[in-house]
Amino acid sequence: MMDFWIILTAVLVASACSILGCFLILRRMALVGDAISHAVLPGIAIAFLMSGTRDSMWMLLGATVFGLLTVFLIQTLQTSGLQSDASIGIVFTALFAVGVLLISLNAQHIDLDLDCVLFGEIAYVPWDTWTLGGAEMGPRAVSMLGITLTVILLLLGLFYKQFKICAFDPAMAAACGIPVLLFHYLLMGMVSMTAVSSFESVGAILVVGMLIIPAATAYLLTHRLGMMIGLSVAVGIVSAVSGYLVSYLLDASIAGCIVSVAGILFVLALLFSPSGGLIAKFARRQSAARSA
Amino acid sequence: MNMQAKQAPPLAVSGITVAYQRKAVVEDVSFTLPEGKLVALIGPNGAGKSTLLKAVLGLVPSVAGEVSIYGDSYKKMRDRVGYVPQRESVDWDFPTDALDVVMMGRYGRLGWIKRPGRREKELAMTTLDKVGMAEFARRQISQLSGGQQQRVFLARALAQEADLYFMDEPFAGVDAATEKAIIALLGELKRAGKTVLVVHHDLSTVEEYFDHVLLLNKKLIAEGPVETTFTPERLHETYGGKLAIVSADGRETVVRQ
Numbered sequence: 050m051m052d053f054w055i056i057l058t059a060v061l062v063a064s065a066c067s068i069l070g071c072f073l074i075l076r077r078m079a080l081v082g083d084a085i086s087h088a089v090l091p092g093i094a095i096a097f098l099m100s101g102t103r104d105s106m107w108m109l110l111g112a113t114v115f116g117l118l119t120v121f122l123i124q125t126l127q128t129s130g131l132q133s134d135a136s137i138g139i140v141f142t143a144l145f146a147v148g149v150l151l152i153s154l155n156a157q158h159i160d161l162d163l164d165c166v167l168f169g170e171i172a173y174v175p176w177d178t179w180t181l182g183g184a185e186m187g188p189r190a191v192s193m194l195g196i197t198l199t200v201i202l203l204l205l206g207l208f209y210k211q212f213k214i215c216a217f218d219p220a221m222a223a224a225c226g227i228p229v230l231l232f233h234y235l236l237m238g239m240v241s242m243t244a245v246s247s248f249e250s251v252g253a254i255l256v257v258g259m260l261i262i263p264a265a266t267a268y269l270l271t272h273r274l275g276m277m278i279g280l281s282v283a284v285g286i287v288s289a290v291s292g293y294l295v296s297y298l299l300d301a302s303i304a305g306c307i308v309s310v311a312g313i314l315f316v317l318a319l320l321f322s323p324s325g326g327l328i329a330k331f332a333r334r335q336s337a338a339r340s341a
Numbered sequence: 342m343n344m345q346a347k348q349a350p351p352l353a354v355s356g357i358t359v360a361y362q363r364k365a366v367v368e369d370v371s372f373t374l375p376e377g378k379l380v381a382l383i384g385p386n387g388a389g390k391s392t393l394l395k396a397v398l399g400l401v402p403s404v405a406g407e408v409s410i411y412g413d414s415y416k417k418m419r420d421r422v423g424y425v426p427q428r429e430s431v432d433w434d435f436p437t438d439a440l441d442v443v444m445m446g447r448y449g450r451l452g453w454i455k456r457p458g459r460r461e462k463e464l465a466m467t468t469l470d471k472v473g474m475a476e477f478a479r480r481q482i483s484q485l486s487g488g489q490q491q492r493v494f495l496a497r498a499l500a501q502e503a504d505l506y507f508m509d510e511p512f513a514g515v516d517a518a519t520e521k522a523i524i525a526l527l528g529e530l531k532r533a534g535k536t537v538l539v540v541h542h543d544l545s546t547v548e549e550y551f552d553h554v555l556l557l558n559k560k561l562i563a564e565g566p567v568e569t570t571f572t573p574e575r576l577h578e579t580y581g582g583k584l585a586i587v588s589a590d591g592r593e594t595v596v597r598q
Contacts, residue, residue, distance in 0.1 A: 075432075075435060075436075077432075130362070207453075207454060208453070209456070210445075210448050210451065210456060210457065211448070211453075213437075213445075214445050214448050216435070217431060217432070217435045217437065217442070217445070218426065218430070218431045218445065220395070220400055220424075220426050220430055221424060221426055221445065221497075222448070223398075223399070223400050224398045224399075224400060224419075224422070224424045224449075225419070225448055225449030225501075226416070226419050226449050227448065227449065268436065271436060272436050272437070272438070272481035272483075273436055273437065273438070274435075274436045274437055276436075277436050
């Protein structure tokens with residue numbers, strides 16, 4: 050049963066991250082995903098201090114607010130003339146530092162381990178259960194991830210065309226009357242929710258890997274957005290499941306193994322992708338040279 | 342459509358000013374476009390041509406000024422406006438094909454929830470055919486040439502089924518076949534009574550392609566029919582010293598330096 054909960058958690062993290070990652074890399078916002086995943090920490094700490102519990106809803110709310118604040122601050126710095134990478138670097142490190150401070154100052158009240166914040170510990174997920182009206186609801190992380198994934202599927206299902214055109218051609222989208230900013234913040238809100246519900250399992254650093262690597266792998270393999278999302282989820286799930294098996298064999302960090310497997314899958318796609326792969330390109334160049 | 346809306350000009354701009362970080366890039370521009378004409382918006386680099394277009398479409402905020410489209414606000418008249426952004430404004434490595442991009446022209450009309458369906462697909466195929474791109478409908482957009490990409494953008498604007506079109510440098514960096522296709526298309530739009538405002542770079546083709554010109558260099562220098570407005574004096578005024586007038590076979594042509 051322990052294995053089941055861990056694998057389910059990993060699969061949920063992988064699915065949520067892989068879907069959103071596609072939109073992040075297409076909008077060239079991979080680093081914003083990184084920033085959000087770190088900057089939600091003060092939100093988590095504040096939610097914890099205010100509610101006194103690790104209640105999932107408070108955490109989701111606190112983290113989402115801070116995730117959106119991060120995006121807003123980054124944009125404000127950018128429009129005031131700072132380079133975009135510098136803006137991102139400033140905002141997320143400063144907010145992350147505030148989170149670290151809050152946790153270390155209130156160490157006796159906050160049951161949050163800083164190591165766990167950075168690297169996560171998915172192996173503990175099955176023990177951290179919650180109850181509702183006396184009924185056993187299973188691991189807290191699974192519930193949070195379930196809510197997050199449902200929100201993602203619902204919003205993307207309903208507004209797929211808006212998210213697509215906002216990613217491809219925001220000027221055209223705005224000219225058509227689509228509220229580009231709203232969809233931007235919806236996407237960022239979903240990334241924040243995903244970051245906070247994943248961070249207990251895989252940590253603030255590795256969640257970035259789950260956001261970016263499966264989506265980047267899928268990007269190399271297809272020329273259609275729908276297909277890219279599907280492949281990204283497939284790569285994410287395969288990484289989650291086989292990463293867990295590898296960690297069992299090696300007796301190593303589960304999250305580390307999952308992201309490593311994703312990294313290996315990316316390298317394979319980079320080498321062997323039929324359209325954009327290095328080997329296909331090399332072969333094409335060879336045959337072009339021969340026919341020339 | 343009531344009579345009044347029919348009689349109102351396609352576009353009336355009064356006193357529009359746009360500033361980036363307190364520096365005015367478009368200053369107090371007013372003009373009215375005549376219905377059913379092909380209009381070129383010309384001026385030197387950095388004259389604010391694209392910015393003026395974007396301000397009219399509400400894509401960049403204007404500090405002052407009014408825009409009226411067929412006598413009403415852009416928000417209300419959005420469905421009657423088609424837009425062709427600069428080709429470089431999007432990432433052509435985006436995972437999608439030509440047909441899908443053209444269908445995006447319908448998204449504004451579909452509302453919040455409705456998805457593009459068979460009707461949208463058929464319309465997109467028709468407009469792709471009009472720009473000579475039907476055979477490339479399923480081609481991934483990064484595999485199209487620059488000119489073909491431009492034609493996909495034009496097809497997308499056509500799919501908007503608008504009455505007033507804004508095109509931002511559609512002729513920039515395209516091949517001869519695409520240039521021909523665009524001219525044919527402009528002619529067709531004109532015959533159908535549409536009004537088209539084109540940001541244009543190539544002064545040597547203005548007289549041949551357009552009916553009406555707007556000369557812009559931050560401020561509106563001149564506006565009117567090509568025959569009376571597109572004169573060496575006006576151009577000098579617009580471009581400053583950056584212009585040479587070359588007389589070839591008895592006919593005056595302008596060359597930008």
